[in-house]
Amino acid sequence: MISQTTIDTVFETARVEEVIGDFVQLKRAGSNFKGLSPFSDERSPSFMVSPAKGIWKDFSSGKGGNAVAFLMEHSHFTYPEAIRFLAKKYNIEIEETEQTDEEKANTDVRESMYLVSEFAKDYFHNTLLHSEEGKAIGLSYFKERGFTSETIKKFALGYSPEAWDAFTKEALGKGYKLEFLESTGLTIPKDDRPFDRFKSRVMFPIQSMSGRVLGFGGRILTNDKKAAKYLNSPESDIYHKSKVLYGIFQAKQAIAKQNNCFLVEGYTDVIQFNQAGIENVVASSGTALTPDQIRLINRLTKNITVLFDGDAAGLRASIRGIDLILEEGMNVKVCAFPDGEDPDSFAKKTPYEELVKYLDENAKDFIQFKASMLMNDAKNDPIKKADLIRDMVVSISKIPDRIQREVYIQECSRIMDISEQVLVSTLAQLVQKDVAEVGKKLKQEQKDKAFEVVKNDTPAQVQKIDILYGLERKIIEILLLYGNKTEEFEDVLLKANEEGEIENVIEKKQYKVFQRIYLSLQEDEVELANPLFRDIFKSLTSYYLQNENFNIEQYLMHLQPEFAQEVTDILMEDERVVLHNWEGQNIFPKSKNDTISQYVSETILTMRWYLVDRIIEEIKSSISSEPGSDNIEPLSMAMDYSKLINSFSKKLGRVMSRYSN
Structure with a gap:
């Protein structure tokens, strides 16, 4: 198991734009980079990388995260594999801790197939370079083709011995399971004596864009007319020949x-x-x-x-x-x-x-x-x-x-x-013919759907916009982007004037943004309704209290996957502006950095307004229309809450006008 010290070093060292740049052609877009999505077929870039935030977002598929998340999504690495890949890329020595039996048992099937394929690559390569048979047959063939030692090493070329089960016997002896030798196509099952698929062939490992061994191509060197000149690995969970390119x-x-x-x-x-x-x-x-x-x-x-x-x-x-x-x-x-x-x-x-x-x-x-x-x-x-x-x-x-x-x-x-x-x-x-064919196909699909019988218990309803969800998401966004910034806010205090009358007095005070939001919600005795936002809110405030500086990569590293995905989505939302190149069209979106305290105050006041308005609606629904009903108390409460909304309205107007100059 990889030590936490190594993981921390990898996260501190890896640069997200360098890691992703190995797989996606990125072009600079302001302080960010953009490119075509590696997860969908598109012609206009919707993939954004933010070096400053250390994260990426693919707006076409909704995926996002840090450098490790990219490797896990793109190359199907497990978390440890991604860490090892980055450690190798940045020459970081990996410290290991003992792995438990349970952790070993949790290694999935695909991972086992990758491990078997990697072992096979090394076995064939070592056989080529160090065995007498490999040097006499395989190495001499590659040398005749003019390949240098450096080239043979670069492409990990190899040789599979002539013996029927040389590789299979070696792999089983090293503890690799027969089921994975067979599922990768390296071994062919036959009663109680499985044998090697690629026996007596020079070997060409077929690797993914990230370098994972997916399968093999083997060339026979004898004049056996019954055997195919080239033999490839069969299709498997990790090898699809129509989706890979050699080299x-x-x-x-x-x-x-x-x-x-x-x-x-x-x-x-x-x-x-x-x-x-x-x-x-x-x-x-x-x-x-x-x-x-x-x-x-x-x-x-x-x-x-x-x-x-x-x-x-x-x-x-x-x-x-x-x-x-x-x-x-x-x-x-x-x-x-x-x-x-x-x-x-x-x-x-x-x-x-x-x-x-x-x-x-x-x-x-x-x-x-x-x-x-x-x-x-x-x-x-x-x-x-x-x-x-x-x-x-x-x-x-x-x-x-x-x-x-x-x-x-x-x-x-x-x-x-x-x-x-x-x-x-x-x-x-x-072109018209192509369009007509597409239209014909579309009509047929619609016709097929029309004949499908779909039973619904309730009629479909128009989905309503969830205002509270949007406001709570905005609070998380503010905490992520500006939580540790110190800003000037207005406090309204009750003080006695010279005549002894109580009046509102506005005082300006400095707060950390996260403190201001936390105190405001505490003051209103409000807890975020959305469970995911509620948990992220708690983790963020806890992080800010324990750390003087906010490091997004460090914060993401300790989050659960569902939290990390939502946090990435929120952080990269503003990058849509860069993708659409509004500034190139002389449209300049207003930066929230210019008016952070206004943005915070507006959001909190709007949320208060919404919550109070909801209380008023609940009170109204409790008022009885029956003759003789005593509705004085609920009506009085509704009037008081309406006055509160009026005060919110005035405050919002003042907040907006204060920053409009």
Whole structure:
């Protein structure tokens, strides 16, 4: 178990923008950073990071928290895993305390699968480097491919022995359970003698963006025609091949920095490019490109350059993925290598400067690429040329941005020497067809819903706005943002004048904001109605009483998850202003920092007004309409409370006017 000292050091050291910056492309927005949500498919940024507060908020999904919460949400880390990840990132030595049997038993299934996969990665890598069989077969193969020792280490390449159960026997001997060896696909069950899936293969670990081992690819080195050349881990709770990209862990920082991602097909393409000095490259691992894989890249950059082998058949098969990239609103270029070359072979024999130059000079816009590739087939055949143009317009129709579509239509008109008006007309028909299909689908869904029989005990009612909830939430917001600030407040005191008459006297006093709120609620004998807000209020006032300075990260660290989520939501509410860039439109929202005491006084008075008004309504409901009923007392009470509301009204008016100049 990780010691509290280590956890405290991690929280003090980790910078939320640095941690999240490894997974999301962030751009500065004032004192904050913004980016595309890593939790939903979006084209406008709704993800905000506040370095000053040490927290983040995703307005599209509602998720939020600190750096540890991000790793737990994004990479499915457990709390200890997230701490270990950050400790490794910031070179913090981890102090351990003895783990109880109960804590060991609580490790969940997914975590066990991750642990087994991590062990397998280390086992295969060590076998490659240190066993006689691994060095003679696996290591010699990688050396023949031109991979250096540094590259082999960087990608944790490995070797699985020829023996039927070498890995399985070793894993079981180390205490790993057979059920997790089988659920990850590393071991294949067979009666009483389970055996290794990847026996006698060189191994390529497949890692998530955060570096977790999800599965493996294994290449056979013998000429066994019955065995597949490449074998991948089966689908599991942690490995979904349509949602991962080989090399994304090693490439993520380079992709964000270069603002471009090279997309190839195979493991060795990625490794060879990386070794050549071009690190912003990933592979779809031999599977057809999927929207989930494209969105993974979209978190880091809007630009993809697809690298194809030189053979025409491969080009035509791979070009289908371009439309998918366009549909996701991304910019795509295409680069083909000379006949007989692939990214692996070309990068292996080409010096870095020449390789970069080749990619720069040969990366074409997808319109130019399609035209140059398919025009040879069309030549002087009008029908084939018409089909080619139609194919290009279909690709253009996939682009969500209208301006971009317009530009590509102009480019297509120029390249293909055809009227722009004809292309626009064809495009309009395609877009209209897509819209019609979407509308048809929507109507069908509505029709299906209409036939669903839904039984309700009570008729649906229009949800009322919960005023008290809003006021109590505002009190928590004030405590979080300004609780430790000292402000000047007005106190109304009863004093005798020179004539001996009692009158109201206004005195100005300095209070900590949290003290002012606490005393005001005590004075009114009011406790927050919402249980969650009530608990947060107690924890906040307790924290302020025990700590001279308020540290949001330290405070969040000790909160229960549901408290931490609500606190993050409240703290990041103001960041919506930054996301919408109001100032860029010459709209300047008023900062609460300028009028903190006014904001506090308004909120408390408004809450008092609301609560008293509710009391008046209760009194009114108790007044009897029966003849001869004695309603003097309740009417008198209602009148007294109405006078109280009038005083609140006057105070609110004075508070507002005081700060209006």
